[in-house]
Amino acid sequence: xxxxxxxxxxxxxxQMVAFTLKQAGHEVVEGRDGKDGLSKAQGAKADLVIxxxxxxxxxxxxxxxxxxxxxxxxxxxxLVLTTEAGPEKKQEGKAAGATGWLVKPFDxxxxxxxxxxxxx
Amino acid sequence: MSIDMAQFIDAFLEExxxxxxxxxxxxxxxxxxxxxxxxxxxxxxxxIKGGAGTFGFGAISGFTHGxxxxxxxxxxxxxxAAPDTVNLLLRAVDTLRAQLHAxxxxxxxxxxxxxxxxxxxxxxxxxxxxxxxxxxxxxAGGNDGTDASSGGDHGGPRGWRxxxxxxxxxxxxxxxxxxxxxxxxxxxxxxxHCETDRLPDHADAxxxxxxxxxxxxxxxxxxTRDQIQEVFEWVEDECDLLIEPLEAVSxxxxxxxxxxxxxxxxxxxxxxxxxxxxARGGSGNRGAESSSMRVNxxxxxxxxxxxxxxxxxxxxLTDISEQLEEDPSQMEAQIERLRxxxxxxxxxxxxxxxxxxxxxxxPIAQVFNxxxxxxxxxxxxxxxxxxxxxKGEYTEVDKTVMEHLGDPLVHLVRNAVxxxxxxxxxxxxxxxxxxxxxxxxxxxxxxxxxxxxxxDGKGMDADRILAKARDAGLVGPNQHPDRHEILQxxxxxxxxxxxxxxxxxGRGVGMDVVKKNIRGLGGNVELESEPGxxxxxxxxxxxxxxxMDGQLLKIGEETFVIPLIAIxxxxxxxxESVKQVFGKLPLYRLRDEYIPIVDLAALFDxxxxxxxxxxxxxxxxxxxxQRVALRVDDLLGQQQVVIxxxxxxxxxxxxxxxxxxxxxxxxxxILDVAGIARMASGRDTRAA
Numbered sequence: 001x002x003x004x005x006x007x008x009x010x011x012x013x014x015q016m017v018a019f020t021l022k023q024a025g026h027e028v029v030e031g032r033d034g035k036d037g038l039s040k041a042q043g044a045k046a047d048l049v050i051x052x053x054x055x056x057x058x059x060x061x062x063x064x065x066x067x068x069x070x071x072x073x074x075x076x077x078x079l080v081l082t083t084e085a086g087p088e089k090k091q092e093g094k095a096a097g098a099t100g101w102l103v104k105p106f107d108x109x110x111x112x113x114x115x116x117x118x119x120x
Numbered sequence: 121m122s123i124d125m126a127q128f129i130d131a132f133l134e135e136x137x138x139x140x141x142x143x144x145x146x147x148x149x150x151x152x153x154x155x156x157x158x159x160x161x162x163x164x165x166x167x168i169k170g171g172a173g174t175f176g177f178g179a180i181s182g183f184t185h186g187x188x189x190x191x192x193x194x195x196x197x198x199x200x201a202a203p204d205t206v207n208l209l210l211r212a213v214d215t216l217r218a219q220l221h222a223x224x225x226x227x228x229x230x231x232x233x234x235x236x237x238x239x240x241x242x243x244x245x246x247x248x249x250x251x252x253x254x255x256x257x258x259x260a261g262g263n264d265g266t267d268a269s270s271g272g273d274h275g276g277p278r279g280w281r282x283x284x285x286x287x288x289x290x291x292x293x294x295x296x297x298x299x300x301x302x303x304x305x306x307x308x309x310x311x312x313h314c315e316t317d318r319l320p321d322h323a324d325a326x327x328x329x330x331x332x333x334x335x336x337x338x339x340x341x342x343x344t345r346d347q348i349q350e351v352f353e354w355v356e357d358e359c360d361l362l363i364e365p366l367e368a369v370s371x372x373x374x375x376x377x378x379x380x381x382x383x384x385x386x387x388x389x390x391x392x393x394x395x396x397x398x399a400r401g402g403s404g405n406r407g408a409e410s411s412s413m414r415v416n417x418x419x420x421x422x423x424x425x426x427x428x429x430x431x432x433x434x435x436x437l438t439d440i441s442e443q444l445e446e447d448p449s450q451m452e453a454q455i456e457r458l459r460x461x462x463x464x465x466x467x468x469x470x471x472x473x474x475x476x477x478x479x480x481x482x483p484i485a486q487v488f489n490x491x492x493x494x495x496x497x498x499x500x501x502x503x504x505x506x507x508x509x510x511k512g513e514y515t516e517v518d519k520t521v522m523e524h525l526g527d528p529l530v531h532l533v534r535n536a537v538x539x540x541x542x543x544x545x546x547x548x549x550x551x552x553x554x555x556x557x558x559x560x561x562x563x564x565x566x567x568x569x570x571x572x573x574x575x576d577g578k579g580m581d582a583d584r585i586l587a588k589a590r591d592a593g594l595v596g597p598n599q600h601p602d603r604h605e606i607l608q609x610x611x612x613x614x615x616x617x618x619x620x621x622x623x624x625x626g627r628g629v630g631m632d633v634v635k636k637n638i639r640g641l642g643g644n645v646e647l648e649s650e651p652g653x654x655x656x657x658x659x660x661x662x663x664x665x666x667x668m669d670g671q672l673l674k675i676g677e678e679t680f681v682i683p684l685i686a687i688x689x690x691x692x693x694x695x696e697s698v699k700q701v702f703g704k705l706p707l708y709r710l711r712d713e714y715i716p717i718v719d720l721a722a723l724f725d726x727x728x729x730x731x732x733x734x735x736x737x738x739x740x741x742x743x744x745x746q747r748v749a750l751r752v753d754d755l756l757g758q759q760q761v762v763i764x765x766x767x768x769x770x771x772x773x774x775x776x777x778x779x780x781x782x783x784x785x786x787x788x789x790i791l792d793v794a795g796i797a798r799m800a801s802g803r804d805t806r807a808a
Contacts, residue, residue, distance in 0.1 A: 099294035105173025
């Protein structure tokens, strides 16, 4: 069982992701935007971070960069949720330090397949 | 895993409606394509698109994609934020709203409108089909590649040889070769050979955070090339990767221990295919309007704190009762403690009540936010220049009050724009700035929510209103109302005919309906106006509808509650002021007014009224501009009462507005003054 930090400004996406992860037995911490996510991350060491990209206050790419600066998150898997299927956007995520990405729309099965690639 | 997506759809719809409102507000505020504003608008569209795709609304997602692309170009400066583009986006917001409503209610948005707006957006983009991409299935989802060949299709044992040489930085993005190998292992039988020749010779050249190793992997089984590529998808730019079919029976390279136990026979380890994505939840066939609401988490925390206090108080009281049982001699000391405990309980209950009430409170911004668009549209149509200012949008009102406030406010703001503010030339001629000001402000005052609608337009001509009112027979020839009273006449039904639009700055239309709606919410509305300078409408509303301040009355053996707001005054009759009219209710002369005296016992029991004693106690109450004097036997205290409907448990009782439960457990009916006045006048005519 892992602790997963889910950061998304959309409550419905956050709920869906959180619910799916909890069903799979994981503990979930939620963040409303990048800024909130960063403070939640500092409060509790997560084993995996799943973050949206486009968010107010601090976007997911900046959050990823900030997390990588923290000792606790140097090697923690960080997945970005993106609606852009193009390689450019994915590379932006990689450049910021993300482990991988998950393209929206996705369903709970696709989410868990991706999560299981990094939570072992 | 099967998860019903339907459970998230309410939340998705709710936040999408909020997002659309936000888009609308920001679009209207979009000056010269301010990048921050554009970013906010883009983000709203982006969230709706992502959510719509996820929650099974492909068409909405597709539509939004065009909107999003247009906004993306605008924020990148590739497209100008010209007025027609902004108007198109506003129209798209409307279309989206209609589509979301249809998704919620199980209907269908007007397909012609959707198609037209979509075509307009595409034309704006100069792009034939921008929206198709939105529904591309995600690459990282574990779908099996259809065009992929299996390794070694020349008869021999099948499998792949993978040469994987990560760059030094690979692990710094949280990727871990070991985890990747574990995924590969699920696809077949995996043999791993590690190459250590790039390990530095000297310890000081060794950075433990770098990846110094390379691997050759042999995967036996039915895995497709796509499946393998997917495993390396996230690192393809961070490594050298070579995937080639295995040519012959693979012998594990010497020195490389297999990660898995020795394989059994070929094909025994069948690749685990992820099951096909479950059917998308939420067919769009949603029930009618949901009654969910969003509540600030802080409010819930406060509530939980208070319940905690309540539990402590309860255990204290339990303790006292036990002590009393054990040692009755300590009675006095324990009673003192009991009083303290009950005091605590009272405080807890009051706080809990306040805090539960506050949950129903929502910021009035939810109503106010529709006005920038309304004013933008109407002033555009009329050729007027109007600046709308919103103040106090975060003032909180009861959810029900807010839901019923929308229509009256739209009416009042529309009137202010339509008839209050003059055309620019007219304003200039009167020495005013060409741009008119309309202000919408909300604030709390004395247990009420006050909403003001102010304009600096031409104001109202009291003489003309009075003349109209005399024509309509609302004001008798001998009546001489003061200026304030005259202005309130615009709320009278008699002045609400359409032909008075031009005569009375158009404010006659529907103002009686506005007043009725607001009174229905337990509030009132007043007008102040100065010719040439503008008008101010003030709406006062109670903070909530489910609790009210009541006056307890004793009539016979029964206790009744009357809303405090309805009471004009309470008095003891003077015998000379009572006027008996044969066959009608007795009248009481209060100053210059005759008010019917209602005997509630008689009214409810439909018996003949008992004779009025010489010095009776009357409560004069007013509702819907009708006054009645209620005969009561005693005035008890005033208190806040929780209104409960009678219909739920019994049936509607004429003359009552519900019931409440008093401190001693007794049920008391809450009087409906307007209903009583109607019953009294009905009885009046019947008796006559």
